[in-house]
Amino acid sequence: MMSLHEHLRIHQASITRFELESNNIQPGTPVGRMKLMKRIQHTTKLLDYYDITATSLLEQQQNLLSLVIEHNHLREPQANRKQAFNVETITQGQAVARLNALALVFLPLSFAAVR
Numbered sequence: 001m002m003s004l005h006e007h008l009r010i011h012q013a014s015i016t017r018f019e020l021e022s023n024n025i026q027p028g029t030p031v032g033r034m035k036l037m038k039r040i041q042h043t044t045k046l047l048d049y050y051d052i053t054a055t056s057l058l059e060q061q062q063n064l065l066s067l068v069i070e071h072n073h074l075r076e077p078q079a080n081r082k083q084a085f086n087v088e089t090i091t092q093g094q095a096v097a098r099l100n101a102l103a104l105v106f107l108p109l110s111f112a113a114v115r
Contacts, residue, residue, distance in 0.1 A: 008054055012047045015040060 019040045 008047060008051045012044070012051065015044050015047060019044070 019037075022036060022040065
């Protein structure tokens with residue numbers, strides 16, 4: 001977006017310089033000169049419009065980026081909580097697996113001891 005904005009400014013400066021230089025040069029006919037001047041004015045207006053549009057888009061892009069950054073900062077604590085929750089869940093799952101292994105060994109032994 002910054003590159004587009006800079007290109008527009010270069011084109012605007014080129015058209016402005018061309019307009020100034022064309023005032024010093026006399027084309028073949030006055031009608032031709034009028035057509036040239038109208039085209040230069042039209043091109044200048046278009047470049048001004050594109051510059052305003054590019055500036056607006058750049059501001060919108062910066063606002064969007066700031067919102068995304070703010071949103072990511074707000075989500076970080078949630079992500080940390082989710083990660084802590086996942087670690088706790090894994091730890092509890094491992095503890096249950098150890099209890100199952102112990103139950104598998106000691107439950108039949110307790111039945112054998114009773115008989």
